[in-house]
Amino acid sequence: MTLRLICCLCFFLAAPLSAENSVPDPAPAHPELRPVLDDFGGMPGLTALMDTFMEIMLEDPRLRPFFEHTENDRIKRQLAEQFCVILGGDCVYTGRDMVESHNGSIIDRADFNALVEDLQIAMDRHNIPFRSQNKLLAILAPMHREVITPKAE
Template sequence: MNFRTRLIFLLALGLALPVFAQDPAVSAEEQAVLDEEARLEAEEAAAAPAANDPTAPNPAPAHPELRPVLDQFGGEAGLTKLMDTFMAGLLADEKMGPFFANADQARVKRQLVEQFCVILGGDCTYTGRDMKSSHAGLGIDRADFNRLVEVLQVAMDQHDVPFSAQNRLLAKLAPMHREVVTE
């Protein structure tokens, strides 16, 4: 490399270095994306299997014999619609609303769909925590649990889920009160 070529190279490098050395400011939009990614990572860490209580019963035991009942709910798509109605009912309910107002409602709905789908013999995977870990410290009493079931029944009625199908699901969910009720 001759002197002139080296000089041009060094000048070009000298002009480029400040650009590489700059710490670009993060736009509000980029910061929002970074914040959302951090929130999702924290949420995933909170829901990791390691957070489960090893002594707690399986929160989504599969019952393949209930697959016809899942069909009566409209399959996974029907469960998703049901959870939208159910969450709206919970939020509107004077007693239940405070339990769900600050919760990640999309996550709760998604995990309920997964849980109900697995219980009803569907080809889903439950990614949530066990009931004991999920409800620890929430101060849920038997009346709260019963009210939640009532709101669920109203939602199922609104979606024309046959009464017998409702009862078959509720029979599988009812024993969970032992892990959910903390007061």
């Protein structure tokens, strides 16, 4: 009897809590994009891409302030993992969710656009086909909701 009561209580308490606390998946997987992952050169290609991407951001006065004092080896690794999962790879994303990852900085729409621009430059340098670049960017675009600081829009 006591056990049944505890089970009922757990159900009613857990359901609303989990709904309220649910955050969008930081790496929504798209298995159909596996051929796109091949265009990126799989995980090794993504790892090399992140080196170039971070170099470009650190040379960009719009973005350097965000990344000059951060743990960039970890960020690059987590970005590569995240993109690999998004593109349907057999990878695991070990980073934090997007809100938690970004709530230490004030990020506005111009910052977001600058980062996307630098990612495009990095992808061009790595000869990623335009079509595949756009597939990835289409998935990243709606993430602005979790990345841009509320009221900084």
